[in-house]
Amino acid sequence: MMAKSIRFFVAVVAQVYAQELVTPQELLASQGKHELTIAEVPFHDGYTDVFTRGFNGGIPGPTFRLSPGETLEVTMINNLDPAHSMSCAELNTEFCETSISNMHTHGLHVSSKGLEDGLAAQSDNIFAVVEPETTEEFAFTIPDDHMGGTFWYHPHHHHATALQAGGGALGMMIVDDPPGYLPAPYDTMVEKVLVISAHNLNTLQTMARASQSTLLENAADQADELELDTNVFLVNGQLDPTIPMDSHRWYRFRMVFAAV
Numbered sequence: 001m002m003a004k005s006i007r008f009f010v011a012v013v014a015q016v017y018a019q020e021l022v023t024p025q026e027l028l029a030s031q032g033k034h035e036l037t038i039a040e041v042p043f044h045d046g047y048t049d050v051f052t053r054g055f056n057g058g059i060p061g062p063t064f065r066l067s068p069g070e071t072l073e074v075t076m077i078n079n080l081d082p083a084h085s086m087s088c089a090e091l092n093t094e095f096c097e098t099s100i101s102n103m104h105t106h107g108l109h110v111s112s113k114g115l116e117d118g119l120a121a122q123s124d125n126i127f128a129v130v131e132p133e134t135t136e137e138f139a140f141t142i143p144d145d146h147m148g149g150t151f152w153y154h155p156h157h158h159h160a161t162a163l164q165a166g167g168g169a170l171g172m173m174i175v176d177d178p179p180g181y182l183p184a185p186y187d188t189m190v191e192k193v194l195v196i197s198a199h200n201l202n203t204l205q206t207m208a209r210a211s212q213s214t215l216l217e218n219a220a221d222q223a224d225e226l227e228l229d230t231n232v233f234l235v236n237g238q239l240d241p242t243i244p245m246d247s248h249r250w251y252r253f254r255m256v257f258a259a260v
């Protein structure tokens with residue numbers, strides 16, 4: 001009986017931890033405007049009572065793919081709870097306004113002002129303020145001669161960045177290489193997207209309590225109760241996923257290490 005229950009336990013653990021890598025949803029700039037919703041999302045299947053802030057329902061957010069010369073248009077929808085967004089003056093701490101958000105990119109050569117640059121929408125402006133229960137238009141115009149590469153995005157509202165991005169509100173951005181830029185053997189490799197995100201539940205819990213936000217306020221305690229790690233590394237939102245690969249075949253790994 002004991003052996004059977006242990007075997008069952010091992011089987012369940014193996015199921016939770018050793019799933020095949022799932023590729024995040026990919027949204028193309030060429031398909032038109034996309035919605036990016038920040039809201040309360042489950043942290044991970046295994047961490048049953050832990051909820052955090054994430055994009056479009058989970059960790060990570062979608063991968064945005066664009067080509068040089070294209071504009072990525074995004075409507076950001078902030079569905080975070082305004083009750084979690086106490087002011088910095090009220091709290092007298094650096095962790096506050098935790099439901100105000102925006103969209104910040106890493107590595108793109110785009111306007112850092114948006115509206116102030118005379119554009120019709122926000123761009124990579126870390127001072128853009130997207131209040132809870134509001135929406136805001138973002139547009140990222142990539143120059144024709146922009147280099148290809150692997151980039152990422154996350155909210156960057158000061159005082160709330162670590163809780164939002166460190167909690168899992170993040171995603172990959174891919175700027176495709178121009179046609180003929182890479183030799184054919186590289187260009188035709190099967191691509192694997194790995195968004196590796198680091199989440200220190202102790203730090204998140206400390207920041208959540210300082211900001212008096214109920215989200216993540218017991219994150220580390222809940223992990224401890226379940227005897228799970230409090231320093232968590234997810235790959236595409238999964239714990240220790242497996243990546244099946246064929247021998248004698250080259251793959252192109254696109255990796256982002258997203259840690260706050």
Ligand SMILES: [Cu+2]
Pocket residue numbers: 106154
């Ligand atoms: Cu950043």
